[in-house]
Amino acid sequence: MADLPPDFTIVTGGQTGADRAALDWAIAHDIPHGGWCPRGRMAEDGPLPSGYKLRETPSADHSQRTMWNVRDSDATVVFSVQPVLVGGSLFTVDTARNLRRPCLCLPQNLGLGPAVRKLKAFLQNRSIRILNIAGPRESQEAGVARWVQSVLEAAFPLPQAAAATAAAEAEPAGPTPVAAKDQLRELFRMQRALNERIGVHTQGMSTEDKTKWVLNYCRAMSQELAELTDSVPWKWWAKYQEFDEQNARVEVVDLFHFLISLAQVLGMGADDVFEAYVKKNQVNFQRQETGYAVKDHDDSRHI
Secondary structure (H helix, E strand, O other): OOOOOOOOEEEOOOOOOHHHHHHHHHHHOOOOEEOEEOOOOEEOOEEOOOOOOOEEOOOOOHHHHHHHHHHOOOEEEEEEOOOOOOHHHHHHHHHHHHOOOOEEEEEHHHOHHHHHHHHHHHHHHHOOOEEEEEOOOOOOOOOHHHHHHHHHHHHOOOHHHHHHHHHHHHOOOOOOOOOHHHHHHHHHHHHHHHHHHHOOOOOOOOHHHHHHHHHHHHHHHHHHHHHHHOOOOOOOOOOOOOOOHHHHHHHHHHHHHHHHHHHHHOOOOHHHHHHHHHHHHHHHHHHHHOOOOOOOOOOOOOO
């Protein structure tokens, strides 16, 4: 990616909010990621999904992962919504100072343009290859995930997005195709951006919010399925109907919008869905091999 060294790596502690937004951005941009997370991989929304390639510290104490991420990185950037740092974010800055590691703070009141310029200059002037990104969890400072994503996207847009922008300025054209291996990740990135534009932030949801939005998306998919059904002539008493294949395709795409949103509510990224699909696909094949005469309620518990 332009402006970043080829071996550039993002590390975080895996918590909701700033940490998770940085990881999602790295995955969407096919940038290596890692870092230390507390023993048990626990975050405020539950166990960290396996798609995030973080290692566990010996201790479940969050301070150990914070210190180790600062220690093992070339520099740290702390994002925040509030201009005054507290709690874990302040501890991160103090740790960087004590370990004599470069540290940059980017509160939201800086504005997007100045924050992007500060970040790019900070990375370029220090030849940073391993960057630790930290900040408050989403429950502490709502909107911090959006702030992280906005700054990173503006500073280092996807190559295909930059190409599409250049092409659009030169001549009206359709969207630039995304490499096949990145298509699912790109769909997840685009859906998160759309949901946040609508006002639904799936990261760091409480159990109550998850329950609400699982039901909302299930109801929405039920409606899309009804509209898909109406694309085919199923009314045997009506002779006027015709198969509307174009509309059927649109309804299928609408279903993907809500299905991806549902996965994100449940803490699943593109990698998690892919890995779970592969495992469930194997189970389904095994069921066919054995005749699937008896339901085994335990054959999918490993997924």
